[in-house]
Amino acid sequence: MTHNSFMQTVDLCRYYRRGPQEIRAVDEVNLHVERGEFLAIVGASGSGKSTMLNLMAGLDTPTSGRIEVEGTDLSSLTRRQLAFYRAHRVGMVFQSFNLISHQTALRNVETALLFNDTPARERRRRATEILEKLGLGDRLDHRPADLSGGEQQRVAVARALVKGPHILFADEPTGNLDHTNTDQIGELLADLNRQGLIIVMATHDVDMARHLAHRIVSMDYGKLVDTGDDREEIS
Ligand SMILES: Nc1ncnc2c1ncn2[C@@H]1O[C@H](COP(=O)(O)OP(=O)(O)OP(=O)(O)O)[C@@H](O)[C@H]1O
Ligand SMILES: [Mg+2]
Known part of the structure; x- marks a missing residue:
């Protein structure tokens, strides 16, 4: 593990x-994720991308092998520590947004803070602040059905970010979006990465991966195929 490594799978x-x-x-995958990195995982449908993200996010448990985060094996964590990892270290953005349909944008983001001790007023302040930062300040009271796809995805990104994670896993973040919204979400992710957030994105969209990511790896039937596609130095 290099000094700059944040996570590795063994x-x-x-x-x-x-x-x-x-x-x-997922079949014998050895993958490392560096601090500051924007990594893209590409591959055909069914190749194992979502399974990889869910494992790295601590949402699923390996059959064998391990995941080390800052040198610590996730399987050695207590239930409480693992819950902390999932809740505070990791942000997850799903292809299907997974927003709660009867709640406003603001409530959807606040809800992410319900499971720690954040007081209601502070929850509201932080949720508002992040939504404003993502350009949704005038959409706080909209329900998902009254938002465009791109706006819904930005709410989902806000919800993933409100707890201040170290790493963001984005599973086909633009899979349901048109060109304009795809570009916007791409820019947003690139911006967040420039501010220091580690991003691991699964996508079918090789062009987008080329455009955004520092490094691209590819999956095929559960195996990792290193494309050797190292695009630029991480700043
Ligand atoms: N709960 C499950 N039970 C059985 N097989 C599963 C389960 N979840 C996923 N699989 C299988 O594991 C393989 C990898 O699935 P995964 O969802 O990781 O692929 P993916 O690369 O994310 O595909 P897509 O691009 O369509 O999202 C697939 O063959 C899928 O059918
Ligand atoms: Mg998937």
Whole structure:
């Protein structure tokens, strides 16, 4: 592990058993993520990208192998420590936004802070601040149905960021968006990365990955194929 490494996976496997069939969603993957990095994981549908992100975010447990975050094996954490990792170190943005449909943009972001001791007034202040930063200051009271796809995705990004994570996992963050919104979300992610947030993004969109990421790795049937696509030095 280099001095600048934030996370690495070691022989990481996640197999699913379906009757007699074994699906190797993630198969012996060794991947490192550096501080300051914007890493893209590309690959065909079913190649294991979402499974990788869920494992690294502590939302799923490996079949074998391990994930080390700042030198600590995630499997050695207590339940409480793992909950802290998921809640405070990691932000997750899903392809389908996963917003709560009957709640306003502001409530959707505030809700992310419900599970720690943040007082209500502080929750509201932080949620408002991050939504304003993402250009949604005049949409606080809108419900998801009254927001465009790009705006919904920005609310989802706000919700992932409000707790101040060290690393953001973005699973097809622009999968449901048109060109204009895709460009906006891409710019937003690039901006956040320039401010120091580590980003790992799974996408089908190789052009977008080339445009945004420092490094691109590719998955194929659960295996990691290093594309050697190192684009630029991390500032
Ligand atoms: N809960 C599950 N039970 C059984 N198989 C699963 C489960 N979840 C995922 N898989 C299988 O694991 C493989 C990897 O799935 P994964 O969702 O990680 O792919 P992906 O690269 O994210 O695909 P996509 O680009 O379509 O989102 C697929 O073959 C999928 O069918
Ligand atoms: Mg996926």
